Amino acid sequence: MDQFFEQIITGLSIGSILLLVALGLSIIYGSMGIINLAHGEFVMLGAYTAWLFQTYFGLGLLASLVPIFIAVAVIGWIIERLVLSLLHNRPLDTILATWGVGIMLQQGIRLMFGSELRYVQMPPSLSDSVDVFGLSVSSYRMFLFIVAIALFAATWFLMNRTTIGMKLRAIMQDRSVAASFGINSRRVYGLTFGYGAGLAGLAGALVSPLKSVSPDMGTGYVIDAFMVVVLGGVQSLGGTVASAFILGELSGGIAFLQNDTVAKALVLIAIVVLIRFRPEGLFTTRVRA
Amino acid sequence: MTSKTSFPTGLPRLGAQIAPILIVCAIVFALPLVLNNDFLLNKVARYLVLGILTVSLALSWGFGGILNLGQAMSFGIGSYAMAMALKLKTIPVHTGSGGLPDFMVWNNVARLPWFWQPFKSLSFALAAGIIVPALVAAALGWFIFRSRVTGVYVSIITLATMVVLNLVIIDQQSFTGGFNGITDLAQLEIFGFAFDAYGRATFYLVASCVALSLLVAFAFTRTKAGLVVQAIRDHEGRVRYFGYDVAAYQIFVFALSAAIAGLAGMLYTIVMEFASPTFLGVQLSLSVVVWCAVGGRQSLVGAFLGAVLVAGMQGALSESAAFLETWTLVMGALFVLVVLFLPKGLAGLTKSAWRWIVRRRLASQGIARGVGQTREGSA
Amino acid sequence: MTTHLDLRDISVSFNGFKALNGLNLSVRKGELRCLIGPNGAGKTTALDIICGKVKPSTGAVTFDGTALQDLEEHEIARAGVGRKFQVPSVFRDLTVAENLEVARARRPGVWANLRWDVRRAGRADIERLAELIGLTEHLERPAAYLSHGQTQWLEIGMLVAQDVELILMDEPTAGMTAQETRKTAELFERLRGKHTLIVVEHDMGFVKAIGDIISVMHMGQLLAEGTAAEVEAHPEVRRAYLGSGGITNA
Numbered sequence: 001m002d003q004f005f006e007q008i009i010t011g012l013s014i015g016s017i018l019l020l021v022a023l024g025l026s027i028i029y030g031s032m033g034i035i036n037l038a039h040g041e042f043v044m045l046g047a048y049t050a051w052l053f054q055t056y057f058g059l060g061l062l063a064s065l066v067p068i069f070i071a072v073a074v075i076g077w078i079i080e081r082l083v084l085s086l087l088h089n090r091p092l093d094t095i096l097a098t099w100g101v102g103i104m105l106q107q108g109i110r111l112m113f114g115s116e117l118r119y120v121q122m123p124p125s126l127s128d129s130v131d132v133f134g135l136s137v138s139s140y141r142m143f144l145f146i147v148a149i150a151l152f153a154a155t156w157f158l159m160n161r162t163t164i165g166m167k168l169r170a171i172m173q174d175r176s177v178a179a180s181f182g183i184n185s186r187r188v189y190g191l192t193f194g195y196g197a198g199l200a201g202l203a204g205a206l207v208s209p210l211k212s213v214s215p216d217m218g219t220g221y222v223i224d225a226f227m228v229v230v231l232g233g234v235q236s237l238g239g240t241v242a243s244a245f246i247l248g249e250l251s252g253g254i255a256f257l258q259n260d261t262v263a264k265a266l267v268l269i270a271i272v273v274l275i276r277f278r279p280e281g282l283f284t285t286r287v288r289a
Numbered sequence: 290m291t292s293k294t295s296f297p298t299g300l301p302r303l304g305a306q307i308a309p310i311l312i313v314c315a316i317v318f319a320l321p322l323v324l325n326n327d328f329l330l331n332k333v334a335r336y337l338v339l340g341i342l343t344v345s346l347a348l349s350w351g352f353g354g355i356l357n358l359g360q361a362m363s364f365g366i367g368s369y370a371m372a373m374a375l376k377l378k379t380i381p382v383h384t385g386s387g388g389l390p391d392f393m394v395w396n397n398v399a400r401l402p403w404f405w406q407p408f409k410s411l412s413f414a415l416a417a418g419i420i421v422p423a424l425v426a427a428a429l430g431w432f433i434f435r436s437r438v439t440g441v442y443v444s445i446i447t448l449a450t451m452v453v454l455n456l457v458i459i460d461q462q463s464f465t466g467g468f469n470g471i472t473d474l475a476q477l478e479i480f481g482f483a484f485d486a487y488g489r490a491t492f493y494l495v496a497s498c499v500a501l502s503l504l505v506a507f508a509f510t511r512t513k514a515g516l517v518v519q520a521i522r523d524h525e526g527r528v529r530y531f532g533y534d535v536a537a538y539q540i541f542v543f544a545l546s547a548a549i550a551g552l553a554g555m556l557y558t559i560v561m562e563f564a565s566p567t568f569l570g571v572q573l574s575l576s577v578v579v580w581c582a583v584g585g586r587q588s589l590v591g592a593f594l595g596a597v598l599v600a601g602m603q604g605a606l607s608e609s610a611a612f613l614e615t616w617t618l619v620m621g622a623l624f625v626l627v628v629l630f631l632p633k634g635l636a637g638l639t640k641s642a643w644r645w646i647v648r649r650r651l652a653s654q655g656i657a658r659g660v661g662q663t664r665e666g667s668a
Numbered sequence: 669m670t671t672h673l674d675l676r677d678i679s680v681s682f683n684g685f686k687a688l689n690g691l692n693l694s695v696r697k698g699e700l701r702c703l704i705g706p707n708g709a710g711k712t713t714a715l716d717i718i719c720g721k722v723k724p725s726t727g728a729v730t731f732d733g734t735a736l737q738d739l740e741e742h743e744i745a746r747a748g749v750g751r752k753f754q755v756p757s758v759f760r761d762l763t764v765a766e767n768l769e770v771a772r773a774r775r776p777g778v779w780a781n782l783r784w785d786v787r788r789a790g791r792a793d794i795e796r797l798a799e800l801i802g803l804t805e806h807l808e809r810p811a812a813y814l815s816h817g818q819t820q821w822l823e824i825g826m827l828v829a830q831d832v833e834l835i836l837m838d839e840p841t842a843g844m845t846a847q848e849t850r851k852t853a854e855l856f857e858r859l860r861g862k863h864t865l866i867v868v869e870h871d872m873g874f875v876k877a878i879g880d881i882i883s884v885m886h887m888g889q890l891l892a893e894g895t896a897a898e899v900e901a902h903p904e905v906r907r908a909y910l911g912s913g914g915i916t917n918a
Contacts, residue, residue, distance in 0.1 A: 310837075352676045362896050426793075508784075509782075511784075512781060512783070512784065512786065512787070513769065513781040513782075513783075513786040513787050514778055514781035514782050516762070516766055516769060516770055517770055517786070519761065519762060519766075519783060520759045520760070520762060520766075520767075520770045522761075523759040523760055523761050523762060524756075524757060524759055524760075527753075527757045527758075527759070528752065528770070529740075529741040529745065530719060530741055530742075530745050531742075531745055531750075531753045531770065531776070531799075531830055532742050532745035532746040532770055532773045532776040532830075533742055533773060533775040533776045533825075534742050534776065534777075534778075535742065536780050538778055541778045627747075
C-alpha cells in the first residue's frame with residue numbers, strides 16, 4: 001500500500017513539472033494560435049539564468065525566481081516583436097519561425113557556455129523531506145507541486161479577472177472587432193508571449209536542481225508539454241491541469257512497472273488513439289465550427 | 290482565343306515543368322566525370338541522398354500541406370532495414386554463432402529475435418525499407434487524418450512519434466545496437482554486383498534513385514490525385530463537398546512521402562556504412578525542414594537543390610569544429626529569415642526573377658501581354 | 669412530382685442557442701427553391717445540415733430515399749449534393765482550369781485518380797464550362813487573381829462541373845454589381861431543370877427573377893411557403909420582418 005501512495009506522489013511530482021512547462025505553452029497556443037517550438041529553449045534559458053545567478057552572484061534559487069521570470073519574459077517579448085508579429089496571418093509558419101529561433105537560442109547558449117552539464121543547487125531550506133500521510137516526501141517536490149498550482153491559479157486569475165486578460169480573450173474572439181474597440185492587439189500579444197516565456201523560464205529554473213542543465217535540455221520538455229496541451233485541449237486551462245496530472249500519474253506508473261522509455265511510448269500511443277475519438281482534446285466542449 | 294491556353298494534351302507546360310528535373314538529373318549523372326576523388330564522390334552521394342529525403346518532405350509539406358516534423362523517422366526505418374540485412378551478411382569474424390550480430394553477443398542475446406529473421410533475405414529488406422515506412426505512415430496517418438487533426442497538431446504528433454521511436458531504439462540496445470547503432474556492415478551485393486560506399490557503382494545507384502524519386506514525385510503531382518492533394522492544401526474543407534475523401538488522399542501522400550524517405554534511408558546506410566539513431570533524430574528532421582524551406586517547399590527541384598547545396602556547404606565548413614557551431618547559429622538565422630521574407634524559398638525567388646526578366650524583354654518588344662499573370666510550372 | 673429532399677423536425681443548437689428549432693422543409697425534383705428570412709433565421713444552418721457541415725441534434729434529412737444525417741460530408745456529396753458557400757470558396761493557388769478539374773469528381777477515389785489519362789479526358793468539358801461562366805480568358809490564371817464576381821462564377825461553374833442533382837447556394841450574388849447579378853440570374857436559368865436548386869438570398873429582386881416557390885424561415889422554423897406574391901401578403905411574414913422595412917428591403 002505504501003508503495004502505491006509513493007507512486008501516486010511520484011506521479012504528482014512529474015505532473016507538477018509537466019504543468020509548469022505546459023502552462024506557458026498552453027497560454028501562448030490557446031490565445032495566439034502559435035505553436036511555440038522555442039518553448040523548450042525558454043525552459044533552458046530559465047535554467048541557465050538560475051545557474052548564472054548562482055555561479056556569478058552567489059544568489060540562491062528562491063531569491064532569483066523573480067529576476068529569472070522577468071529576464072526570460074523580456075527575451076520572449078523581444079522575439080515576439082521582432083519575428084512573430086510579422087507572421088500573424090500565417091499560423092503554420094510560426095511553427096517554423098519559432099523552431100529557427102529555438103536553434104539560435106540553443107546554439108547561442110552552447111557557444112557562450114559550452115555543452116558541458118551544469119548543476120544548480122537545491123535551496124537548503126527545502127532539501128530535507130516532510131511527512132505526508134506517514135510517507136516521507138522531498139520538501140522540494142512538495143514545493144514544486146504548490147508552486148505549480150499557485151502559478152496555475154495566478155494565470156487563471158490573470159486571464160479571467162483582469163483587464164489585460166479580458167482584452168486578450170476579446171482578441172481571441174475576433175481581432176478586428178477588438179481593435180475597433182481600441183484594444184491594442186500588438187501590445188497584448190507581446191505581453192502574452194512574454195508572460196508565457198516567463199512561465200517557461202520559471203519552470204526551467206525550478207526543475208534545474210532536479211536535472212542537469214544543458215543547452216539541449218529543452219527538447220524533451222517541449223514534446224512532453226505539447227502532449228499535455230493536445231490531451232487537455234486548447235483554450236482550456238483546466239484541461240491543461242487535469243491532463244498534466246493524468247500524464248504525470250500515467251508516466252510515473254508505467255515507468256515504475258517498466259521504464260521511462262516504455263512509459264513515453266505507451267503514453268504517446270494512448271494519446272494518438274485517444275485523438276481518433278476525441279480530436280478536440282479531453283476537456284473541451286463543442287462550439288460552432 | 291489564341292492557341293496559348295488550349296493544349297492538345299490538356300496538361301499545360303509539361304516541358305517547362307520537367308526540364309529542370311531532367312537538367313538536374315543530367316548534372317548529377319555527369320558529376321563522376323568531374324570529381325576524380327572517391328572520397329569526394331562519397332561525400333556528394335551523401336548530400337544527394339539527403340536531397341531525396343528533402344524531396345519527400347516537399348511532397349507532403351509543399352504539395353500536401355502536411356508539415357511532417359518527423360520526416361527523418363521514415364528515413365531512419367529505411368536505413369535500419371538496410372543495416373539489419375547487411376549486418377546479417379557480415380563475415381563471421383564480427384558475429385556470434387549462427388550469424389548472430391556482434392552487439393547481440395555482447396548483450397547476451399542467445400537467439401536472433403523474430404523481427405530480425407526475415408532480414409536474412411536481402412530482397413525482403415529492400416522491400417521492407419520502402420514498404421514499412423509507408424505502412425507506419427499510413428497507420429499513423431489513419432489516426433491523424435481520420436480524426437481531422439490538422440496543421441500544427443500533425444507536426445507535433447509526427448515529431449513526438451519520431452522522438453519516441455528514437456528513444457525506443459536507444460533503449461532496446463540488445464536488439465537494435467542502441468546508441469551506437471548498427472555498425473561493421475557487409476557491402477551490398479545485388480546479382481553479384483558489389484556496392485562499395487566509395488565506388489562509382491554506388492554513386493550511380495544513388496544518382497538513379499535521385500532521378501527515380503524526382504520523377505515519381507513529379508508524376509504524382511501531375512495526376513489528378515496530386516491535384517486534389519494540392520486542393521486539400523489550399524482549402525481542406527471545400528474539397529470534401531466535392532465528394533473526395535480528404536483523409537484518404539492525405540494518408541496516401543503521407544505514405545508516398547514516407548516510402549521515398551525510406552528509400553533515401555536505405556541509400557544512406559550504403560554510403561555511410563552504418564545506421565544510427567541520429568538518422569531518426571530531431572536534428573536531422575529539423576535540417577530537412579530547413580533545406581526544404583530554403584530551397585522552396587513547393588518545388589521538387591528547389592527542395593532537392595536546397596538540401597544538396599546547404600548540406601554541402603555545411604560539409605565543406607565542417608573541417609573546423611568552432612566554425613560548425615557558428616554555422617548552426619547562422620543556419621537558424623537563415624531559416625527564420627527565409628520563413629519571414631521568402632516563403633517560397635530560393636525556387637520562388639528564381640521564378641520571380643525569371644518572370645521579371647521575361648516581362649522586361651517582352652515589354653521592350655511591346656508584347657508584354659499576359660506574361661507574369663499565368664502561373665509558371667511548379668516542378 | 670415526388671419529394672426529392674425532405675427535412676423532418678431538424679433541431680440544432682450552438683452553446684444553448686437554438687439555430688434550428690424543428691425545421692420541416694421539402695423540395696421536389698427540378699425545383700428552384702429560394703430560402704429567405706431575417707438575419708439569424710437559420711437559413712445558412714439549414715444548408716449546413718443538408719450538406720453535412722453541421723450534424724442535427726434531432727431530426728432526419730432524406731434525399732432520394734437516402735438518409736443523409738449520419739453520413740460524412742464527402743458521402744453526402746457523392747449522394748448528389750453540392751454546395752456553394754457564402755464566402756466564395758475556391759482553391760486560390762490552383763488555376764481556374766485546375767479548380768474546375770478538381771470539381772469534376774465523378775470518380776472521387778484515390779486510386780482512380782492516379783491514372784495519367786484522367787486529366788486529359790476532361791479538358792474539353794472544362795473549356796466548355798469556362799465559356800459558360802465567362803472565364804475562358806483566365807483558364808490558366810491562379811484563382812487568387814480573379815475579381816470577386818469572377819470568383820463567385822468560378823464556384824458556380826465548379827458546382828456545374830461537379831454535376832450533382834441538388835445544388836445548395838448561399839447568397840450567390842452577395843457583393844456583385846447589378847450587371848453581374850443579372851448575368852448570374854441568366855446562369856441560373858440555364859441550370860434550371862437540369863438540377864434541383866436551393867438558393868439562400870437576400871436580394872428580393874433576384875429572388876423574384878429566378879424563384880418558383882419561396883420558403884420563408886424565422887427563428888429556426890419554416891414560417892411560410894408560396895409564390896412571391898403569396899409570401900409578401902402573408903401576415904406572419906410581415907410581422908417577422910416588421911421594423912426592417914418589410915420583406916423587399918431585408
